[in-house]
Amino acid sequence: MTPQFSENEKATFYAIVEARKSIRKYRPDLPPRALIEKILEAGMLAPSGKNRQNWRFFVCTGKKRDEYLAYSQKSWAGIKDVLQKRLKPSLYAFTERFFYTLGGAPVVVFCYSHNSEEERYHTSIGSVYMAVENINLAAVAEGLGTCTMGAPFEIKDEVDEFLGLRSHPEYQAGQLELLCSVVMGYPDHDPPKAPRQREGRVTWLD
Numbered sequence: 727m728t729p730q731f732s733e734n735e736k737a738t739f740y741a742i743v744e745a746r747k748s749i750r751k752y753r754p755d756l757p758p759r760a761l762i763e764k765i766l767e768a769g770m771l772a773p774s775g776k777n778r779q780n781w782r783f784f785v786c787t788g789k790k791r792d793e794y795l796a797y798s799q800k801s802w803a804g805i806k807d808v809l810q811k812r813l814k815p816s817l818y819a820f821t822e823r824f825f826y827t828l829g830g831a832p833v834v835v836f837c838y839s840h841n842s843e844e845e846r847y848h849t850s851i852g853s854v855y856m857a858v859e860n861i862n863l864a865a866v867a868e869g870l871g872t873c874t875m876g877a878p879f880e881i882k883d884e885v886d887e888f889l890g891l892r893s894h895p896e897y898q899a900g901q902l903e904l905l906c907s908v909v910m911g912y913p914d915h916d917p918p919k920a921p922r923q924r925e926g927r928v929t930w931l932d
């Protein structure tokens with residue numbers, strides 16, 4: 727039976743969706759591991775093509791997270807020229823600082839797709855991003871913030887190596903592909919909601 731939700735529950739759902747925004751400044755305290763696990767669990771409730779559940783998450787905290795900063799700084803080199811043309815100088819400087827520090831986020835989750843001949847490539851990729859958005863929303867529900875980052879893709883081979891994937895059987899079979907990272911922690915700023923455009927986004931055909 728389709729579950730029925732009260733008006734309050736519905737309002738809470740939409741409030742969480744609305745409240746989600748990319749957080750780029752975090753408090754240093756590490757969320758409890760059980761909480762991170764609960765949020766990832768919400769991710770793994772997402773739909774996936776043929777129910778392959780082809781997401782693979784690698785969670786870095788502590789020393790490993792600190793070591794990743796050097797890589798994040800490298801990923802900036804691959805992106806900065808494009809951003810310099812697009813962003814005003816103050817936002818460019820803020821973004822550069824974010825890449826250098828990850829805004830102090832104590833958790834970095836690397837999100838991979840396990841690709842397979844059983845499934846179309848784009849379906850596999852899309853399935854992982856479904857889980858990523860569940861993670862983003864669950865984090866908001868728990869009072870945490872996140873920022874999804876495509877930046878690690880710039881240095882994907884180095885990230886694979888950093889995470890020690892060379893010995894992973896799925897990696898050895900050429901089936902693991904890094905898509906993004908999700909940095910996570912308790913927010914330490916409240917940025918304005920990035921504006922949304924509506925024009926040309928939805929076409930109705932009756």
Ligand SMILES: Cc1cc2nc3c(=O)[nH]c(=O)nc-3n(C[C@H](O)[C@H](O)[C@H](O)COP(=O)(O)O)c2cc1C
Binds near residue numbers: 876
């Ligand atoms: C696939 C993907 C990749 C992204 N990569 C980055 C990134 O590398 N660095 C960054 O600061 N933000 C990144 N973002 C966050 C977007 O900039 C952000 O979602 C967008 O500006 C809308 O703002 P909002 O998330 O606050 O609503 C990424 C978002 C997505 C969905």
